[in-house]
Amino acid sequence: MSKLSKRARNIAKTIPQGQDTTWAVKDAIESLKKVSAVKFDETLEIALRLGVDPRHADQQVRGTVQMPHGTGKDVRVAVFAQGDDAKAAQKAGADLVGADDLAARVQEGDMPFDRCIATPDMMVLVGKLGRVLGPRGLMPNPKLGTVTKDVAEAVRAAKAGSVNFRTDKAGVIHGGLGKLSASADALSDNVGAFMQAIIKAKPSGAKGNYILSASLSSTMGPGMALDLAGLHASGSPK
Numbered sequence: 582m583s584k585l586s587k588r589a590r591n592i593a594k595t596i597p598q599g600q601d602t603t604w605a606v607k608d609a610i611e612s613l614k615k616v617s618a619v620k621f622d623e624t625l626e627i628a629l630r631l632g633v634d635p636r637h638a639d640q641q642v643r644g645t646v647q648m649p650h651g652t653g654k655d656v657r658v659a660v661f662a663q664g665d666d667a668k669a670a671q672k673a674g675a676d677l678v679g680a681d682d683l684a685a686r687v688q689e690g691d692m693p694f695d696r697c698i699a700t701p702d703m704m705v706l707v708g709k710l711g712r713v714l715g716p717r718g719l720m721p722n723p724k725l726g727t728v729t730k731d732v733a734e735a736v737r738a739a740k741a742g743s744v745n746f747r748t749d750k751a752g753v754i755h756g757g758l759g760k761l762s763a764s765a766d767a768l769s770d771n772v773g774a775f776m777q778a779i780i781k782a783k784p785s786g787a788k789g790n791y792i793l794s795a796s797l798s799s800t801m802g803p804g805m806a807l808d809l810a811g812l813h814a815s816g817s818p819k
Contacts, residue, residue, distance in 0.1 A: 603808040606772050606815050609797045610765045616802060622653070623761040623800040625768050627775060628753060630794045632787060635748045639786030642754065643747040645725045646778035650767035651742035653760030658739045659683065659694035660732050661703040661721070670698070673736035680706065687713055694719075696739045698727045718745070744775065746782075754779065761799050772797070773815040780813075 604612070610625065617623055633640040659677040660670040661684070670678045677683060677694055680703065686692070687710050697714060699707045699721040707714070707721055714720040721727040725745050729735050746754050758771040783791050795812055796804040 603806045604797075605808055605811045606797070607765055607769045609805040609807060610768050610772075612805065613797065613799045613802045614761055614765065617761055617799060619801050621800075623802065624652075624654075624757045625759050625761055625763075625771075626798050626800070627756050627758055627772065628796050628798070628804070629779060629792060631748060631752045631754065631779075632790045632793050633748060633752050633784060635750060635752055637786055640784050641748060642779070642782050642784055643722075643724060643745075644778055644782045645727075645738075645743050645745050646775055647738060648742040648744060648759060648771045649774050650759060650763060650771055652744065652757060652771075653763060654695075654742070654757070656696055656739050656742075657694040658696045658698060658736050659692075660736060661697070661699035661707050662732050663700075663703070666700045666730070666732050669733040670736055673733040674740055675732075675736045684710060692717070692719070696727070696745075697721050698729070698732055698735045698739070700730055700732055701728060704728060718747070746775070746779070769815070772812075776812060776815055 613625070631642060633642060635641050657676045658674070660667070660675045661680060662670050662678060663680050667678045667680075675698075684706055690713070692713075697719040704721070711720055723729070726735055726738070726743075744756050744758065746756050748754050756775055758775055759768050761768075779792070792809060792812070795807040795809065797807060798804040
């Protein structure tokens with residue numbers, strides 16, 4: 582049997598893991614902060630397994646939530662817009678703004694951005710890029726607030742720390758909720774905001790238990806199963 586590394590021993594000592602071990606949100610965050618030993622600022626990540634089947638249209642879960650304390654990430658935003666809308670996007674801080682020229686870059690695989698926003702009139706053009714943007718989760722969508730006439734507000738929201746979420750094929754949602762260097766209270770608030778959005782987005786077709794399991798982890802840290810009763814409480818409207 583191979584020996585555990587010093588880091589692994591520290592994790593095992595600080596975060597005892599058992600089959601039925603669950604954690605309160607703030608306790609999990611504080612434990613992850615204690616065992617972080619890497620030279621970069623890790624991201625706090627959440628994973629939720631939902632009792633939905635995303636293959637059915639009435640069981641899909643997706644949306645956008647604004648993190649009350651931001652995400653600590655520099656979000657690069659591209660905007661498909663023209664005329665006054667393009668000027669508004671640039672003034673709001675968009676990193677890339679364009680129309681046919683931006684579409685050509687995307688078509689060639691040149692996509693130095695994390696969020697893509699478009700005005701409604703640009704969707705005829707953007708729709709042709711679905712095969713490129715879609716697999717990367719960058720396709721603008723009205724339900725996510727990324728197809729909008731108010732591009733300035735959408736850019737500001739993205740820069741301030743809005744997080745998109747969507748179930749994958751297995752009914753799991755992943756989200757990065759902030760940098761581990763933020764306070765445990767701030768990160769707990771972000772978890773609560775995320776949970777409020779997930780609960781609010783419960784689809785009409787979801788039957789039985791909605792949230793089956795949940796865990797928090799850091800980029801290089803272990804996954805920590807969360808107490809679902811406490812998690813639901815954190816997502817209750819304040």
